[in-house]
Amino acid sequence: xxxxxxxxxxxxxxxxxxxxxxxxxxxxxxxxxxxxxxxxxxxxxxxxxxxxxxxxxxxxxxxxxxxxxxxxxxxxxxxxxxxxxxxxxxxxxxxxxxxxxxxxxxxxxxxxxxxxxxxxxxxxxxxxxxxxxxxxxxxxxxxxxxxxxxxxxxxxxxxxxxxxxxxxxxxxxxxxxxxxxxxxxxxxxxxxxxxxxxxxxxxxxxxxxxxxxxxxxxxxxxxxxxxxxxxxxxxxxxxxxxxxxxxxxxxxxxxxxxxxxxxxxxxxxxxxxxxxxxxxxxxxxxxxxxxxxxxxxxxxxxxxxxxxxxxxxxxxxxxxxxxxxxxxxxxxxxxxxxxxxxxxxxxxxxxxxxxxxxxxxxxxxxxxxxxxxxxxxxxxxxxxxxxxxxxxxxxxxxxxxxxxxxxxxxxxxxxxxxxxxxxxxxxxxxxxxxxxxxxxxxxxxxxxxxxxxxxxxxxxxxxxxxxxxxxxxxx
Amino acid sequence: xxxxxxxxxxxxxxxxxxxxxxxxxxxxxxxxxxxxxxxxxxxxxxxxxxxxxxxxxxxxxxxxxxxxxxxxxxxxxxxxxxxxxxxxxxxxxxxxxxxxxxxxxxxxxxxxxxxxxxxxxxxxxxxxxxxxxxxxxxxxxxxxxxxxxxxxxxxxxxxxxxxxxxxxxxxxxxxxxxxxxxxxxxxxxxxxxxxxxxxxxxxxxxxxxxxxxxxxxxxxxxxxxxxxxxxxxxxxxxxxxxxxxxxxxxxxxxxxxxxxxxxxxxxxxxxxxxxxxxxxxxxxxxxxxxxxxxxxxxxxxxxxxxxxxxxxxxxxxxxxxxxxxxxxxxxxxxxxxxxxxxxxxxxxxxxxxxxxxxxxxxxxxxxxxxxxxxxxxxxxxxxxxxxxxxxxxxxxxxxxxxxxxxxxxxxxxxxxxxxxxxxxxxxxxxxxxxxxxxxxxxxxxxxxxxxxxxxxxxxxxxxxxxxxxxxxxxx
Numbered sequence: 001x002x003x004x005x006x007x008x009x010x011x012x013x014x015x016x017x018x019x020x021x022x023x024x025x026x027x028x029x030x031x032x033x034x035x036x037x038x039x040x041x042x043x044x045x046x047x048x049x050x051x052x053x054x055x056x057x058x059x060x061x062x063x064x065x066x067x068x069x070x071x072x073x074x075x076x077x078x079x080x081x082x083x084x085x086x087x088x089x090x091x092x093x094x095x096x097x098x099x100x101x102x103x104x105x106x107x108x109x110x111x112x113x114x115x116x117x118x119x120x121x122x123x124x125x126x127x128x129x130x131x132x133x134x135x136x137x138x139x140x141x142x143x144x145x146x147x148x149x150x151x152x153x154x155x156x157x158x159x160x161x162x163x164x165x166x167x168x169x170x171x172x173x174x175x176x177x178x179x180x181x182x183x184x185x186x187x188x189x190x191x192x193x194x195x196x197x198x199x200x201x202x203x204x205x206x207x208x209x210x211x212x213x214x215x216x217x218x219x220x221x222x223x224x225x226x227x228x229x230x231x232x233x234x235x236x237x238x239x240x241x242x243x244x245x246x247x248x249x250x251x252x253x254x255x256x257x258x259x260x261x262x263x264x265x266x267x268x269x270x271x272x273x274x275x276x277x278x279x280x281x282x283x284x285x286x287x288x289x290x291x292x293x294x295x296x297x298x299x300x301x302x303x304x305x306x307x308x309x310x311x312x313x314x315x316x317x318x319x320x321x322x323x324x325x326x327x328x329x330x331x332x333x334x335x336x337x338x339x340x341x342x343x344x345x346x347x348x349x350x351x352x353x354x355x356x357x358x359x360x361x362x363x364x365x366x367x368x369x370x371x372x373x374x375x376x377x378x379x380x381x382x383x384x385x386x387x388x389x390x391x392x393x394x395x396x397x398x399x400x401x402x403x404x405x406x407x408x409x410x411x412x413x414x415x416x417x418x419x420x421x422x423x424x425x426x427x428x429x430x431x432x433x434x435x436x437x438x439x440x441x442x443x444x445x446x447x448x449x450x451x452x453x454x455x456x457x458x459x460x461x462x463x464x465x466x467x468x469x470x471x472x473x474x475x
Numbered sequence: 476x477x478x479x480x481x482x483x484x485x486x487x488x489x490x491x492x493x494x495x496x497x498x499x500x501x502x503x504x505x506x507x508x509x510x511x512x513x514x515x516x517x518x519x520x521x522x523x524x525x526x527x528x529x530x531x532x533x534x535x536x537x538x539x540x541x542x543x544x545x546x547x548x549x550x551x552x553x554x555x556x557x558x559x560x561x562x563x564x565x566x567x568x569x570x571x572x573x574x575x576x577x578x579x580x581x582x583x584x585x586x587x588x589x590x591x592x593x594x595x596x597x598x599x600x601x602x603x604x605x606x607x608x609x610x611x612x613x614x615x616x617x618x619x620x621x622x623x624x625x626x627x628x629x630x631x632x633x634x635x636x637x638x639x640x641x642x643x644x645x646x647x648x649x650x651x652x653x654x655x656x657x658x659x660x661x662x663x664x665x666x667x668x669x670x671x672x673x674x675x676x677x678x679x680x681x682x683x684x685x686x687x688x689x690x691x692x693x694x695x696x697x698x699x700x701x702x703x704x705x706x707x708x709x710x711x712x713x714x715x716x717x718x719x720x721x722x723x724x725x726x727x728x729x730x731x732x733x734x735x736x737x738x739x740x741x742x743x744x745x746x747x748x749x750x751x752x753x754x755x756x757x758x759x760x761x762x763x764x765x766x767x768x769x770x771x772x773x774x775x776x777x778x779x780x781x782x783x784x785x786x787x788x789x790x791x792x793x794x795x796x797x798x799x800x801x802x803x804x805x806x807x808x809x810x811x812x813x814x815x816x817x818x819x820x821x822x823x824x825x826x827x828x829x830x831x832x833x834x835x836x837x838x839x840x841x842x843x844x845x846x847x848x849x850x851x852x853x854x855x856x857x858x859x860x861x862x863x864x865x866x867x868x869x870x871x872x873x874x875x876x877x878x879x880x881x882x883x884x885x886x887x888x889x890x891x892x893x894x895x896x897x898x899x900x901x902x903x904x905x906x907x908x909x910x911x912x913x914x915x916x917x918x919x920x921x922x923x924x925x926x927x928x929x930x931x932x933x934x935x936x937x938x939x940x941x942x943x944x945x946x947x948x949x950x
Contacts, residue, residue, distance in 0.1 A: 347821075
């Protein structure tokens with residue numbers, strides 16, 4: 001019996017429908033979670049509809065489940081947890097924001113967590129264990145096989161933002177004298193022991209020091225009888241104690257996909273892959289943005305008190321510096337009483353200086369971070385910034401001075417205002433370039449606290465220059 | 476005749492010395508260029524010592540030569556160019572900052588440039604050609620082989636920050652029914668036609684639509700007789716017209732190493748690899764930092780006029796908004812004349828509001844960029860920010876109000892100041908969260924121009940709340 005062709009199409013398409021419809025609903029076109037889908041999960045949780053919940057979760061990749069956690073309340077998250085299998089949990093946990101992860105870890109039974117950790121790469125597992133409270137950590141580690149526990153403990157012995165913490169211990173290495181064919185045979189034999197993904201086979205000498213690297217795609221395209229020594233490329237070794245920001249810089253600069261990590265003696269101990277680096281770059285630049293805005297490191301999903309703690313200290317410091325800066329106004333109270341327009345105009349001078357200083361500061365901080373600003377070109381950069389400061393100051397002075405003259409028909413007022421602007425924008429450029437350079441030179445992060453200094457300098461200069469010039473010229 | 480063992484060591488070590496010493500000198504421990512090395516290059520250029528110059532350049536990788544260009548003056552760069560071979564030039568050009576590259580391109584003979592372009596991947600070549608002036612572009616394209624020219628022109632037809640521009644057209648694809656062995660044999664046969672590096676073999680159906688991907692390392696570890704269909708993994712397709720910021724988000728979210736790019740019909744047209752994405756992430760976050768600081772996009776190495784153009788417009792807009800904000804002070808001139816301390820204190824209220832608003836703004840802009848803030852949790856985020864605003868305001872009000880009372884023994888002054896602070900920090904939180912959300916909702920970049928709005932709101936509110944309350948309570 002022949003089937004109707006229409007029937008056939010239906011038959012071919014029907015089995016995809018249910019699950020695929022959910023998958024289509026789950027993500028918007030830009031792969032962000034669909035708010036409507038989040039509401040359906042919320043709804044299933046509220047109704048305690050376990051079957052629907054599992055259906056919804058099955059439509060998500062682990063990374064999407066991690067996103068979902070960020071959109072749920074703490075209670076809903078707790079309720080969702082038992083419905084995730086350990087293998088899924090192993091992929092979800094590394095993707096979570098720290099605050100949410102800490103919250104979730106508190107509610108996970110140690111046995112479940114130990115099983116999930118067993119499924120992870122050593123670097124991810126160490127990160128998770130690091131988030132645990134002492135008591136829970138001991139329980140979880142005790143529930144793990146000896147070999148996994150040892151790997152995690154070794155990784156945790158390295159500094160928190162070092163290459164040693166970032167690397168995975170699982171690498172593929174081969175001696176120099178092997179051929180492509182021998183290497184491929186070895187990989188096929190040891191398939192179960194290999195890392196899930198790898199991009200280079202490191203060629204090592206007898207003391208296990210890397211002497212070169214063969215990109216996996218070169219192995220695939222080369223004839224079996226060619227020795228590795230003939231096709232291997234130069235390696236960029238990463239010392240195990242290097243800071244992750246430097247590692248990211250090196251990966252970005254040389255467009256690396258993976259790099260061997262070596263101990264002080266030069267022995268290969270692990271590898272870092274570029275997908276770890278993508279996270280580091282995002283993290284480090286984000287830290288710069290927040291630091292420049294005066295926000296200390298607090299998870300974005302911290303509670304209200306966490307946020308207050310991350311911001312109030314900077315506001316307190318700003319209050320102090322602002323108090324110093326405005327104290328200069330106190331000396332000119334007589335002038336202000338005589339000519340109240342000074343009080344109206346002075347914040348403009350201070351504020352424009354602050355804005356110009358922030359511009360220079362942001363450019364300098366980024367140039368330092370990407371190593372484009374250093375001792376080799378510091379003088380050139382600073383003098384260029386000062387020139388820009390004077391030019392921008394002069395342009396603003398002409399425009400605003402002109403407007404002031406038209407409004408008040410007072411050349412001296414316009415002159416005092418314009419001159420103060422030029423002075424303050426010059427000082428702003430100087431402070432905006434010098435302060436981050438100085439912080440960097442003494443080994444501090446130039447993004448942290450430089451805004452406070454720059455704003456203080458431009459506030460103080462703005463008030464002092466304008467009121468001082470006004471007292472000299474006008475009164 | 477036997478040699479003395481000491482002699483032998485010398486013999487083994489001597490040949491490395493000269494070149495290796497230079498390589499050691501070239502880079503500092505963190506792989507940044509050594510200022511002393513830059514000076515030696517400068518020196519060789521000044522003396523016209525070609526041999527020394529070539530020796531020095533030979534110690535650098537192409538990426539380091541690109542860095543070096545950033546530390547040299549325009550004249551020195553021009554002098555250096557003839558000493559770079561086209562193959563080296565092909566690797567240096569893609570690594571240069573736009574401004575420096577444009578400058579260099581102007582001084583390159585079209586024939587040299589055409590040869591260098593022939594050595595590049597299609598995406599890099601298109602980027603360079605895009606920087607050329609119309610006349611030079613025509614000349615260079617005319618000097619290239621037809622097939623390379625066509626590839627470049629097709630790439631340039633895509634939007635500037637789209638997946639189509641980011642992708643390379645060179646991909647490795649295989650039909651579903653091939654085995655691992657057939658695939659490897661094919662790669663060895665076609666070795667010359669393959670991209671220099673690749674990380675996935677895309678499995679395609681008869682209409683060249685991707686149905687899966689085999690990571691290269693899976694091909695290596697799998698036995699020859701296994702069909703690709705059995706080991707292939709889910710692919711994340713990138714539409715050719717997707718914005719590069721979204722592509723970067725997807726790579727980061729799913730930890731991708733490479734992804735197939737497809738035309739509207741679903742046909743495979745190219746691939747994007749993670750090393751392209753590392754650049755995009757750095758670029759996009761950098762744009763956010765600069766935009767928040769009121770710096771329009773200008774190459775960091777633009778000349779003085781380029782920098783002025785990138786900053787003056789924002790300062791002009793700031794002058795306008797500041798003028799509006801301070802105009803409110805004008806209405807309280809009588810109060811200020813009666814009580815000059817008001818003029819001293821009012822900038823503190825405005826400035827702390829500005830700082831608090833900037834904190835919220837930076838957090839909101841980053842949360843929007845990483846898709847952690849969306850319609851699904853906007854209300855929760857905004858109300859959390861408002862709570863934080865009130866709490867921080869109250870804390871600052873208590874401390875500063877207390878100090879003011881101790882200084883002036885005036886409860887009403889302290890009360891007016893404290894209340895104004897609470898109001899302004901509340902408004903700052905609201906503005907800092909709502910303004911970027913609103914800009915995002917109407918399809919604008921929330922990092923651009925939101926600082927101006929927020930500062931205007933907090934300046935205005937700060938002056939108005941403090942002076943208004945002072946007028947009500949004090950006078």
